Amino acid sequence: MVSALAIALIIDRDTPARAAATDTQTIDQATGHLTSAPAPAPRPKYDTELVRDAHRFAVTPEPEDRVVTVAPGDTLIKLLMDNGVDRATAHTAIDRLSDVYDVRRLQIGQDIVLTFQEQAAGPAFLGLSLQPSAERDIEVRADTDSGFVAEEVVRELEHRDDFAAAKIQSSLYEAALDAGMPIDVLVSLVRVFSFDVDFQRDVQAGDSFEVMFDTYEDELGNRVRNGEIQYASMTLSGKKVTFYRYTPASGITDYFDPKGQSVRKTLMRTPIDGARLSSGFGKRKHPILGYTKMHKGVDFAARSGTPIMAAGDGVVEIAGRNGGYGNYVRLRHNSTIKTAYAHMSKFAKGMGKGKRVKQGDIIGYVGTTGRSTGPHLHYEVLVDNRQENPMSVKLPAGEQLKGKELDKFRRFLPAIDQRVASLRSNTAVASR
Numbered sequence: 001m002v003s004a005l006a007i008a009l010i011i012d013r014d015t016p017a018r019a020a021a022t023d024t025q026t027i028d029q030a031t032g033h034l035t036s037a038p039a040p041a042p043r044p045k046y047d048t049e050l051v052r053d054a055h056r057f058a059v060t061p062e063p064e065d066r067v068v069t070v071a072p073g074d075t076l077i078k079l080l081m082d083n084g085v086d087r088a089t090a091h092t093a094i095d096r097l098s099d100v101y102d103v104r105r106l107q108i109g110q111d112i113v114l115t116f117q118e119q120a121a122g123p124a125f126l127g128l129s130l131q132p133s134a135e136r137d138i139e140v141r142a143d144t145d146s147g148f149v150a151e152e153v154v155r156e157l158e159h160r161d162d163f164a165a166a167k168i169q170s171s172l173y174e175a176a177l178d179a180g181m182p183i184d185v186l187v188s189l190v191r192v193f194s195f196d197v198d199f200q201r202d203v204q205a206g207d208s209f210e211v212m213f214d215t216y217e218d219e220l221g222n223r224v225r226n227g228e229i230q231y232a233s234m235t236l237s238g239k240k241v242t243f244y245r246y247t248p249a250s251g252i253t254d255y256f257d258p259k260g261q262s263v264r265k266t267l268m269r270t271p272i273d274g275a276r277l278s279s280g281f282g283k284r285k286h287p288i289l290g291y292t293k294m295h296k297g298v299d300f301a302a303r304s305g306t307p308i309m310a311a312g313d314g315v316v317e318i319a320g321r322n323g324g325y326g327n328y329v330r331l332r333h334n335s336t337i338k339t340a341y342a343h344m345s346k347f348a349k350g351m352g353k354g355k356r357v358k359q360g361d362i363i364g365y366v367g368t369t370g371r372s373t374g375p376h377l378h379y380e381v382l383v384d385n386r387q388e389n390p391m392s393v394k395l396p397a398g399e400q401l402k403g404k405e406l407d408k409f410r411r412f413l414p415a416i417d418q419r420v421a422s423l424r425s426n427t428a429v430a431s432r
Contacts, residue, residue, distance in 0.1 A: 061117065061118040063115050063116065063117050063126055064115070064116045064117070064118065064123070065113050065114070065115050066083060066113070066114045066115075066116065067111055067112070067113055067114075068083065068111070068112050068114060069109060069110070069111050069112075070106050070107065070108055070109060070110045070111075070112065071108065072108055074106075074108075076090075076094055076097075076103050076106060076112075077090050077091065077094060079112065079114075080093065080094075080114070080125075080128075083114055084116075084122075084123060084125075085114075085125045089125055089147075092147045092148055093125070093127065093128065093140050093147075093148045096140050096147070096148040096149060096150040097128075097138070097140050097150050099150050100138060100150045100151070100152040101130075101132065101138050101150075101152070105132070110130060110132070111130065111131075112128055112129070112130045113128060113129045113130070114127075114128050115127050115128065115129075115141075124142075125142070126141060126142045127139065127140045127141035127142050127148065128140050133225075134155075134157065134216065134218070134224035134225045135154055135155050135157055136152060136153070136154055136155070137152070137153040137155065138150070138151075138152055138153075139151050139153070155218065155219075156219075157216040157217060157218060157224060157225075158216065158217045158218075158219075158221075159214060159215075159216055159227075160214075160215050160216070160217060161212055161213075161214070161215075161230075161419055161423060162212070162213055162214070162215045162226075162423075163210070163211070163212050163213075163420070163423035163424065163426075163427055164176065164179040164180055164181035164185070164209075164210075164211050164213075165179060165208070165209065165210040165211070165424065165427060166178060166179035166181075166208065166209065167206065167207070167208045168203060168204070168205060168206065168207045168208060168209070169205055170205065171203075172186075172190075172199065172203050172209070173186070175209070176189075176209075181211065182226050184226055185211065185213050185226055185229065187273060188213075188228070188229050189209070189211055189229060189232055190273060191268075191273075191360065192229060192232050192243055192255050192263060193232070193234060193241070193243075193263075194268050194269060194270055195263055195264060195265040195267075195268055195269065195395075196241065196263070196265075196269075197234070197236065197241075197269075198269060198270065198391060199270065200270075202236055202237075203236065204236075204237065207234065207235055207236050207237070208234070208235045209232070209233065209234045209235070210231070210232070210233045210420070210424070211229055211231070211232050211233075212229070212230050212231040212232075212416075212419065212420050212423060213226060213227065213228065213229045213230060214226065214227025214228055214230065215227065228245060229245060229255075230244070230245050230416060230419075231243075231244055231245070231416055231419075231420050232255070241257070242257060242258060243255035243256060243257055243263050244256055244257075244258075244412075244413060244416055246409055246412060248399070248401055248405050248409070249405055250399065252399075254398065254399065256401060256409065258413065260400060260401030260402070260405075260406045260409050260410075261397060261398075261400050261401075262397065262398030262399040262400070263398065264359070264398035264399070265312075265395040265396065265397060265398060266312050266333060266334070266337060266395050266396050266398075267311040267312045267333065267337070267339065267381065267390075267395050268309065268311045268312065268359065268360075269311075269390060269391060270300065271308060271309045271310065271311040271339075271341070271377075271379060272300050272302055272306060272307070272308055272309065272366070272377050272379075273306075273307075273309075296380060296387035297340070297342075297378050297379050297380035297381075297387060297390065298378075298379055298389075298390050298391060299376045299377065299378050299379075300376060300377045300379065301374070301375070301376045302366045302375065302376060302377060303366065303375060304345055304365075304366055304367055304368065304375040305345060305365050305366060305367075306365065306366040306375075306377075307362045307364075307365060307366075308341055308344065308362065308363055308364045308365060308366060308377055309359075309360050309361065309362060309363065310331060310339075310357040310358065310359055310360065310361045310362075310363050311331070311333075311339045311359065311379075311381075312331070312333045312337075312339070312359045313333065313356075313357070313358055313359050314331035314332050314333040314334075314338075314339075314356070314357060315331065315332050315354065315355070315356055315357075316329065316330070316331060316351060316352060316353055316354060316355045316356075316357065316363075317330045317331065317332050317338070317353065318330040318353065319347055319351045319352050319353060319355075319363075321369075322342070322370075323370065324370045324371035325340075325342035325343065325370050325378070326342060326343045326344065326367070326368075326369025326370025326371075326372060327342075327343065327344035327345070327346065327347060327364065327367065327369045327370070328340065328341065328342045328344070328370075329341045329344065329347065329351065329363050329364055331357065331363075336383055336384050337381070337382070337383055338381075338382040338385070339379070339380065339381055339382070339390075340378075340379070340380040340382065341363065341364060341377060341378070341379055341380075342370065342377070342378040342379075342380075343366075343367055343368055343369050343370050343372045343375075343376060343377065343378050344364035344365060344366065344367050344369065344377075345364075345365045345366060345367025345368070345369065345375070346364065346365050346367065347363070347364045348361075348362045348363050348364050348365075351363055351364065381393050
């Protein structure tokens, strides 16, 4: 690389003199003639102007971005200090970040960009940035007045309707993937129907489904996230069941059938996704004890660590070790109904007696603690403290829209049906 000094010298050599040099004229005393002496050579520009040019052509290093990923056990201050940021500077930057973002919400796998500038004394920390969601960009940058400043940029996303439909040949999962349905939307579909459908028994080849759901795109037209299901229908053994997402005057958004009956029941029949019913309710030969014994619940075989959900809103009565049940949680839902979950590998964070949970909240994870031959969930429904078959017990229905609220809901349906019909038509044309 040509140095700044050499550049300055080259420029000085090739640049014409600022003013033409003139010869010096004198009178020869012997002859009286006028004579000329060569003018002195111009002084080279090697002093103040040379220094100025050298600074002008000096190269400032570009800032360096380092991408770090949050791993289990990481904290933001640990990540900063591991990358050479001193503790005081790290604390100041995190304080500013907390003005616009709760650092306790950092997720494992979150990428954070740390920016540094090489200086004579070593790399200087210039700030950090992260994208906690598709709509939000967070930036913390160095500031000469206050040390650091934080800024949040909220991006506008374009909402679009998306649609997926398919006939089931082998499994709902494979049919959904073939139809281009995102996995998170499939999980939501299962949850919508989980109050009425046993996905291990009720779904057969020849059944079908349709789903209209929200998607959101950035300014470049890239899909950045999926939203809520607005319409869902399943045809099971020739019977079509349809639900619409709707928020009544109560303010509680739910899914309702065309008659205004909420899909929500007091309990979910299957409080775990992707599991296989491995043992039903009733007498059986116990796999460990070896003799016939009443099995007072149902077992769902699943991989160890699979999340277990609360089957309904309720209060934790027990969360701890319980003999052959192993790690055990029991929820009280009302004055007569309770549910129990056994053989967990571990409990969800904060789970303890008296804690209130909502339907669908994760309460623990599948394991094989207690008397168990492999990872599974043992699930019980207790009515007046007596175990009933979770797959057949009658469950009270959720909200029923009535009067003016039902009229309003019925006026809401045609617009949804029209959007679905348009998407269905476009999908049919595209598949030809």
